[in-house]
Amino acid sequence: MTHFLMATVFTLFGAGCVMLVLFGLPGGWLLLGTAVAVELLDHHVSGVPHVTFGWGWLLAVGVVLALGEFAEFLGGATGAKAGGASGRGVFGSLLGGFIGAVVGTLVFAVPLVSTLAGALIGAGVGAAVGEFTRPGMTVRRSIKPISGAIIGRLLGTMLKLPFTILAWLALSVLAYLR
Numbered sequence: 001m002t003h004f005l006m007a008t009v010f011t012l013f014g015a016g017c018v019m020l021v022l023f024g025l026p027g028g029w030l031l032l033g034t035a036v037a038v039e040l041l042d043h044h045v046s047g048v049p050h051v052t053f054g055w056g057w058l059l060a061v062g063v064v065l066a067l068g069e070f071a072e073f074l075g076g077a078t079g080a081k082a083g084g085a086s087g088r089g090v091f092g093s094l095l096g097g098f099i100g101a102v103v104g105t106l107v108f109a110v111p112l113v114s115t116l117a118g119a120l121i122g123a124g125v126g127a128a129v130g131e132f133t134r135p136g137m138t139v140r141r142s143i144k145p146i147s148g149a150i151i152g153r154l155l156g157t158m159l160k161l162p163f164t165i166l167a168w169l170a171l172s173v174l175a176y177l178r
Helices: 002-022 027-046 055-082 087-107 113-132 139-177
Strands: none
Touching (some): 002 139, 055 139, 087 139, 113 139
16 A cells, blocks of 8 residues: 555656646656655665666656757757747857746746746847847847747747656656556
């Protein structure tokens, strides 16, 4: 019964981690970190050598989450480029999105929303800075690349979601099976 209860708690916690990804937070990595902690503490909790997930599975989940990060990165860059951003605008969008997420989380203390809002605003500001360093750029011509950067960042975050869901499902099934 204890095993079932612990697996259920882990699964529900994992569902919360998946939801964090929707707000631009690192829910997948929090899920993996928790699974690693469970794996390390298994022996102390059960009193016998026990494996909940297995290090091979944890490594595989780490690879899946890394692929999700790469998909998010590509989504943001592709959105900016599709909006007509130059290389400077794409780079500014990616850098601004990262900085905006950090600043949004630390400065605007609105739980959950501030990280995603900061990332979107940062992507737009970064793309604007990148575009306005180009000679001859006007405000009117920069609207489409900036919009593309913001939409691309949002879509990039959504692209990461299936990878996190896959990681959550795999770890949840393993928690019940072992």
